[in-house]
Ligand SMILES: Nc1ncnc2c1ncn2[C@@H]1O[C@H](COP(=O)(O)OP(=O)(O)OP(=O)(O)O)[C@@H](O)[C@H]1O
């Protein structure tokens with residue numbers, strides 16, 4: 087049997103769980119007492135049932151956003167994360183949860199059933215479908231899998247975000263990569279199907295009108311760059327500044343300019359219809375330049391009676407002067423740093439993401455931002471904000487992130503992003519369908535199981551008692567009893583594989599989860615909430631603000647009951663120090679709330695009796711170990727649509743559980 091080392095104990099209902107953490111496998115033995123005549127005479131042997139599991143150790147509800155598990159504190163798969171003594175002041179509150187949400191792009195590495203399940207268990211809160219790639223059939227398969235996952239348990243909640251392709255300008259197909267060398271001349275033509283050593287097609291006719299001599303042309307967001315020298319009626323002549331390999335259908339940006347294409351192209355409208363038909367939760371709309379397009383999309387959604395929220399991607403140079411009106415028209419924003427850093431100088435990206443004062447930047451660029459950046463603007467307008475692109479880029483090919491990437495996540499968390507996003511890391515990160523260690527582990531299970539099976543059979547034969555075994559999925563259980571009832575044994579052997587990730591996408595999610603959680607727990611627990619935008623005329627805001635102060639002062643979680651999600655969003659806006667448990671009787675609202683910082687959405691049927699509903703909610707949280715007996719909670723009843731209370735009354739209650 088596997089050696090048991092690093093013993094630790096934790097309470098689990100009526101069982102005591104002994105756990106060990108070995109490298110290849112962890113063994114958990116649940117115990118109960120029994121007496122035998124032979125092997126363990128006069129001793130109280132404590133075995134109850136036997137289980138071999140490949141499941142992640144983390145529990146339900148507490149899984150994706152859950153506290154640091156033993157494996158994260160000790161023996162984490164990421165060397166940089168193992169030595170947490172140095173971080174010292176973290177709040178290791180057992181019910182501390184990650185508040186910043188994780189968006190994962192689903193692509194070839196992660197579109198299988200197994201990977202979607204694993205992404206969800208590892209920390210994904212929102213699945214992103216990038217409509218620049220794949221087709222409706224492949225995206226439908228992903229949507230169905232996410233919905234299947236959500237339907238499996240009330241505890242499962244993964245929102246779906248459809249990201250439109252937008253007016254991307256791309257180079258044409260090339261039979262093999264063209265090598266571009268610094269100083270060499272190279273041309274782009276609007277004629278279709280051209281691919282020579284000197285010239286390649288672009289997919290956009292107005293390219294010729296949009297670019298001027300002196301412009302800088304970026305390939306793949308700056309992986310290569312070319313300076314525009316002159317143009318003819320159908321070609322743009324350039325000189326290569328930074329060379330490289332030009333492959334098929336590469337992204338082209340003109341530094342400082344947006345293409346004169348509509349933000350929502352014909353293909354995008356087809357994809358938006360697809361999103362309505364398949365009830366996605368969010369659209370991430372690419373290259374939004376002004377608020378008009380957001381209104382147009384919202385009008386369309388209203389006409390289709392579709393309750394889908396619109397996240398504007400801030401990535402176009404043209405969007406910057408219109409930030410206020412664009413974000414105001416939207417339901418949230420994404421700092422899409424890939425294209426943003428191509429259309430604008432790359433060094434401006436952190437300033438646009440979050441900066442207090444922009445005067446110098448405005449004077450130099452003539453882009454007038456006012457006093458705020460994207461994150462701050464979103465906060466002031468009570469809209470969620472996602473920070474995206476290159477967050478763990480090196481993990482597409484490597485098992486550990488760079489220190490700078492880890493810092494980037496920590497900065498986004500500190501700046502108050504609602505969510506951080508993984509793109510290529512999860513879409514096409516290296517993964518191994520049958521990793522060697524997984525095979526070894528399976529082999530180990532078999533050996534351990536066989537050994538125990540034979541021991542138990544021998545024991546039963548020796549003691550003249552009966553033994554029965556059963557298999558449940560990846561679990562094997564034994565029950566041993568004698569006719570006199572003197573012996574009753576259930577054994578559980580639980581071998582977890584939480585260190586066994588089949589590839590880098592899951593590792594990337596794990597890194598993101600751990601870094602976000604650690605950063606959040608190292609932030610000072612303010613007893614004050616940001617006071618901006620607390621309008622006396624808006625009771626919901628007043629109550630969200632004061633409930634946050636009360637919860638922060640008393641160090642309690644917040645419980646809110648919501649039909650539309652609005653009160654949970656308001657509470658999230660004020661960033662209380664602990665979790666917002668948002669109970670809703672609307673499945674769509676539960677899905678949507680998955681994006682909001684600090685909100686843990688929970689589906690529950692509301693009854694007519696408020697007290698009875700509160701009691702059920704508290705009981706559910708207790709049963710999931712999300713609350714502890716004797717703990718206080720702050721319960722908020724406010725918002726646009728009264729539930730139970732009279733319209734004229736709003737409440738904040740503090741209750742002892
Ligand atoms: N649904 C999909 N089907 C196939 N490949 C995909 C899919 N989604 C993403 N990918 C792959 O993962 C890569 C990274 O995904 P990401 O969402 O970052 O794309 P992107 O930013 O549009 O990249 P690119 O500019 O190369 O298109 C893509 O370049 C593509 O190769």
Ligand SMILES: CC(=O)C(=O)O
Pocket residue numbers: 399401421422423424425426474475509
């Ligand atoms: C996410 C995205 O589209 C970008 O960063 O450009």
